[in-house]
Amino acid sequence: MAAPIWQKNAQANIDQVIMDYMAGEDIQLDKKLILYDIQASKAHVRGLESIDVLDQQECEQLLAKLDQLSAEIHSGNFQLSEAFEDCHSAIECYLVEQLGELGKKIHTGRSRNDQVLVASRLYLKQSLMEARGLVENAINACINQAEATRSVAMPGYTHMQRAVPSTCGMWFASFAEAMIDNLMSLDAAINLIDANPLGTAAGYGVNLPLNRELTTKELEFARIQLNPIYVQNSRGKFELAALSALSQCLLDIRRFCWDLSLFTTQEFDFVELPEEMTTGSSIMPNKRNPDLIELMRASYAVVQSATIELQSILSLPSGYQRDLQLTKGPLIRAVTKSLQTLQLFPQVIEATRFKTDRLKDAIDTPMYATDFAVELSSQGMSFRTAYQQVVERYAELDDRSPEQSIQQRTSPGACADLKLDLLKERFERLCLLL
Incomplete structure (x- = not known):
């Protein structure tokens, strides 16, 4: 050295x-x-x-x-x-x-302290902007899939038990709305990070009239980060804000991948993934494994562990402490893993193809019970009485179909009224705000 x-x-x-x-x-x-x-x-x-x-x-x-x-x-x-x-x-x-x-x-007029802070903020700002673009791609993919599958019946689950008829369109739309919310989290993190610490040196300023307005403009920061002590104290804090926003994205990706992991099993057999998104077993010739999906599902853990590591390091007094050097590793690893996962997510969404016959076969007669109870209550019977009566009248459900159930689910956002236009409007407003 x-x-x-x-x-x-x-x-x-x-x-x-x-x-x-x-x-x-x-x-x-x-x-x-x-x-x-x-x-x-x-x-x-x-x-x-x-x-x-x-x-x-x-x-x-x-x-x-x-x-x-x-x-x-x-x-x-x-x-x-x-x-x-x-x-x-x-x-x-x-x-x-x-x-x-x-x-x-x-x-x-500068220190390695404000050097690493300004480089970190520039790195995170660009990384979150990149994440934002990838989330936008995921939203578009989800909306396209929701439109294409809005009438494709699938069983809806609660407690991992078959509950009521639903649609693939509603499933895809749920992730579209989740990712729209995640855009707001990313924007909030970007706004927090978008401040210039350059010119605060080691945390107490310098005896020069540094032109911080000029450097703020040059670096395209939205504002100056003013107080030199707070500049040092903010290290770790703004990194946690970035990780929090990214973790929200990966949390939803984890749920999407969990669903696919179940749906691709032979027990469900609802979805078949492209061969390039699966791998073979090293010993069992009959197997294809959803390794990509499982690794994407696990990526949330990388961000969460980095978050815990940073939080543990930040038990510090005011001012710079060398402990803060150890925030860099978990931060960069978590951001890198997040961007890799977000890059792949739209491709996985687009490649998700449901087996419509298998989905329809999985909708059995008892799943219409809730529809029947609501119908009886809409005719004047109290819902609790209707609930009890339906249990005694399962035979009357035999002539129902998934299509009929879906068409009757007209509450805003439900199967028959996904409100995709409203989701698109929200999405477009967030894109215009950028």
């Missing part, structure tokens, strides 16, 4: 085992953050020029080298390695190597 940028005595011995322990996973994790750190460094350089800490020529040289570093990262010619403590030191070392003393000016 190169000499740490914080080392004061160049002759002092540094225990490499201790340094490796303190650096931890940062070099691997910072591969996700370095381009955001460069973006923030460019804004910082322009801010320093605006208050005459750098002249125009110095500013242009630094910006050119930062752009050069970005290009080298994209091309693979520059790799973060164990030679560096973290991405912040890697950027500074690169600039010093390229520009000498001028490269050392880059750190004027």
Whole structure:
């Protein structure tokens, strides 16, 4: 590892085992953050020029080298390695190597504390925007499926027992509405994160009139995060907000995948997944396993475990504490897993094909009992009396059909009136607000 940028005595011995322990996973994790750190460094350089800490020529040289570093990262010619403590030191070392003393000016008025905070916020903001787009794809897929299957009868379940006739359209529409709600959660998290911490240094500001309005505009943040102490105290807090929004998405995906896991069993046999979404057994030639669905179902656990890890770390006093370094790993792993799962979800929705004959065969006569009870109560009989009478009159249910039951379910949002137009309107309003 190169000499740490914080080392004061160049002759002092540094225990490499201790340094490796303190650096931890940062070099691997910072591969996700370095381009955001460069973006923030460019804004910082322009801010320093605006208050005459750098002249125009110095500013242009630094910006050119930062752009050069970005290009080298994209091309693979520059790799973060164990030679560096973290991405912040890697950027500074690169600039010093390229520009000498001028490269050392880059750190004027900032700390690695506000560097990691601004890079993390930029990373999370872009990640949540990406998640938002993937959720929109899932909503469109669910609505399309709901429209295509609005009249396809399927059994509805409560307590895992057959309850009343339902439709595939209603099942798909339930996930469309869930994901529309999740858009609101993502938007709330984006709004919380959309604040610029750059210029607060290690948590107490600096004795320079830093142009924080300029850097906020350069980085396309909605507002300045003002109080330097709160900037440090917010670390972990805004990450938890992001994980909470992502977990809401994965919670619904988990339920969707749980349903598919059941529906693809031979006992249900309601759904057949495409072969590319299943795998074979290593020992049993007769089997196809829904491994993709099961792994997507498990992804919620990754986000939940990261949430618990962050919450446990955040039992801290005010100000920066090195414990906070350990929030980076669970955060990045959870965000990465969330985006991978959300990327696949629309494909799974589109590939879900119900076996209509199997669904209809699973609707048996007792499932019409609730319809009969409601009919009797609508004719003036109290519902409790109707409920009791239906138990005695099951024979009168024999001539009913799933189609008749579905057509009679006219309450708003139910099988005969899915209100898909209203769901589309809500969805479109949320898209316009972005």
